[in-house]
Amino acid sequence: MKNFRHPAAAIAGAAVVALLAVGCGGGGGEDEAASADNPVELTVTTFGTFGYDDLYEEYEKANPGITIKASNIDTGGNARTDTFTKLSAGSGLSDVVAIEEGWLGAVMEVSDKFVDLNEYGAEDIKDRWVDWKYEQGTDSEGRVIGYGTDIGPAGMCYNGKLFEAAGMPSDRESVAELFGGDDATWETYFDLGRQYHEKTGKPWFDQNGFVWNSMVNQMDEGYYTADGELNIEGNKEMEDKFAQLASATQDGLSANQEEWNWGNGQGFLDGSFATFVCPGWMLGTIQGSIESAGGGTDSGWDFADVFPGGASNWGGAFLSVPETSEHKTEAAKLAAWLTHPDQQVKQSAAANNFPSTLDAQKELAEAAAPNEYFNNAPTGAILASRAEGVIAQFKGPDDSVIQENVFGPALDRLETGDTDTEGAWAEALKLLDELVISNN
Missing domain, CATH: 3.40.190.10 (Periplasmic binding protein-like II)
Structure with a gap:
């Protein structure tokens, strides 16, 4: 958990x-x-x-x-x-x-x-x-x-062995095409996850917090507008993205892994999940996790030049x-x-x-x-490709607090089935008021 x-x-x-x-x-x-x-x-x-x-x-x-x-x-x-x-x-x-x-x-x-x-x-x-x-x-x-x-330009990490076992293509070029190439969307990503889950009974991604962070980072303006104003309440685009992820979570696509731990790295070796959102620096984190779990270079993990929703940092x-x-x-x-x-x-x-x-x-x-x-995989060359068009989003003073302590608990409760989409969004707004708005 x-x-x-x-x-x-x-x-x-x-x-x-x-x-x-x-x-x-x-x-x-x-x-x-x-x-x-x-x-x-x-x-x-x-x-x-x-x-x-x-x-x-x-x-x-x-x-x-x-x-x-x-x-x-x-x-x-x-x-x-x-x-x-x-x-x-x-x-x-x-x-x-x-x-x-x-x-x-x-x-x-x-x-x-x-x-x-x-x-x-x-x-x-x-x-x-x-x-x-x-x-x-x-x-x-x-x-x-x-x-x-x-x-942190992002590409898609995936486990080729798990893809093959599910009857999906596993070579990098075919996986990029499967996800939609330059037109890859989160809708396609989640639909593929539902197909994978139906075939295997296993989750598609490790946990929803990292996916949510990736989705928000792709917006022109994230938790803050470019001029430094909070940008969450009344933000229909963000609320729609949240509902999209919530639906995927409720459909069993999340493995509900512990962030930064993944069962002491075992989650990358035991088939707990098949895909992972990967900004460049995360590749080193995954390698370290694999090594700490006793794994090596034959784990099956690969890296494709594609990312749902396009360029992201x-x-x-x-x-x-x-x-x-x-x-x-x-x-x-x-x-x-x-x-x-x-x-x-x-x-x-x-x-x-x-x-x-x-x-x-x-x-x-x-x-x-x-x-x-x-x-x-030529990870450096792939990341250079993924960096094309990337411009980092403006980050406000409480950006990391909002990600970890406002949306984090709400997303956790979705994964444990303790709330529904509307309840989770409402909880996030409540925490936003308690931890950010009321303290400014």
């Missing part, structure tokens, strides 16, 4: 943001350049699967006097809590902090707590990135507070330097190096994510290297 999300976390997050208005200011101590005679320890905090371990070692070897002390938080949601708790306290943040796209909007409300990377050469390297990624990391006053790491991160860092110059230098195209190519190889810099994207597309964990 899935772990239910805890609304208290959203309340705590809102309280932290409120405290920042009166919390401690920034301001580090000495900021001298590192050298063999002046050693500097840089702390870095990331989350999920970043693929930086070898890069840290490479940087230390190339920069005498630098030692990197790295920590990694399991999920982006927990990283959000950690970041805002320490921002509120006015201390405890690392010299370099990873920020997830889903809570970047909340960070932008307190962007003065982070170093303006323009002071460390951001303007000189801005052409590295796709335009919208660089703009995302820039606040309303033109301060660049984050260098982009990856982006889910996630992506930034590296920022808090004002509390005592080593801002060296921290900014490290953040710029880690997000250089050369390093993004290496990061992609280690974490299976997709870079946000143009040169790195081009290199991965041209290499088309096979990924052994996905039936030798």
Whole structure:
């Protein structure tokens, strides 16, 4: 069974943001350049699967006097809590902090707590990135507070062995055509799931939260309008999408797996579900889950150049330097190096994510290297194809709270059969009022 999300976390997050208005200011101590005679320890905090371990070692070897002390938080949601708790306290943040796209909007409300990377050469390297990624990391006053790491164009992961057992085509090109190719829709995706479920008696996807996130991300405007207003109540397009997913859930297409756990990874090996929505960074998560469950490269999972509803971006991160860092110059230098195209190519190889810099994207597309964990699919080339036409949606300050703590519980209750479509939507609106509207 899935772990239910805890609304208290959203309340705590809102309280932290409120405290920042009166919390401690920034301001580090000495900021001298590192050298063999002046050693500097840089702390870095990331989350999920970043693929930086070898890069840290490479940087230390190339920069005498630098030692990197790295920590990694399991999920982006927990990283959000950690970041805002320490921002509120006015201390405890690392010299370099990873920020997830889903809570970047909340960070932008307190962007003065982070170093303006323009002071460390951001303007000189801005052409590295796709335009919208660089703009995302820039606040309303033109301060660049984050260098982009990856982006999250999405393709479709599927288990070829399970498709074959259900009498469905399993090669990547045929699967893309089966889903509708460039005209793939969620209606077709769910209809195929019903056919699969009728033939096998098994679910089609792992759980409905990730599917819902993908559906919302494809809207021109998601939980917020482009000018920062809440965009849920009275949004017929969103309500219709919710009803579409609710119907699929009630028809048995969801395996009701625990997010980020999947039975300690066993769900990817035991046939619990046949498809999985896959932004680029999720490929590394799946590989890690397969390995943790004792599986290998013969699991049957594959990756197709298709996605219901068309181009979609889910996630992506930034590296920022808090004002509390005592080593801002060296921290900014490290953040710029880690997000250089050369390093993004290496990061992609280690974490299976997709870079946000143009040169790195081009290199991965041209290499088309096979990924052994996905039936030798050229995942980099496929993600380059899926990135065409992607422009990240505006994310408001409580975007991640709405996804996890407003719609999360409502979707959970649908999966357990404790409510119907209308009841789940009503519950989401109630939680929206309690956790977001009433706290602003």
